[in-house]
Amino acid sequence: MTNRGGLGRGPADVPVSELEVPQGETPAARCEICDVPFPTTEQLALHQGLAHEAELSEHEKAQSIRAYEEEQESLGMFRLKALFALVLLYFGFLLIYAAMT
Known part of the structure; x- marks a missing residue:
């Protein structure tokens, strides 16, 4: 897998x-390689693709890529919802301000 950008903290950064x-x-x-526990198999697949890409089989690499794509899709939907909420909040405050003046 290639550079994902903005990945946050990884196991090497956490005590x-x-x-x-x-x-x-x-x-x-x-993780069978570094023995780090994960709450979901999806998080394990993401970890393995980022931390142990060279040691993975083709099937494990495909799982990691699939987990990454699903995570990106979820993040994209969250960002759209957050943007929508901020726009609604902005126009709500704008209407309240217009009504008060």
Whole structure:
């Protein structure tokens, strides 16, 4: 996988204590390469594609790419919803200001 840009913190940036699973809970997935726990298999696929691309099989690379594309689609929808909410808020304040003056 190539540069994704703006990926945020990865396991190398997070202290090990934050990566430990709380007692009594079981992670949904665990990276076989670096033994980091993940709450979902989608997050594991994203992690593997970003941190261990060279060690992955073609099937695992395809899963990682699919997870990345689904994540981008979800983020795009969130951004549209957030923009819509901000536009509504702006015009709401504009109408209130116009009514007050």
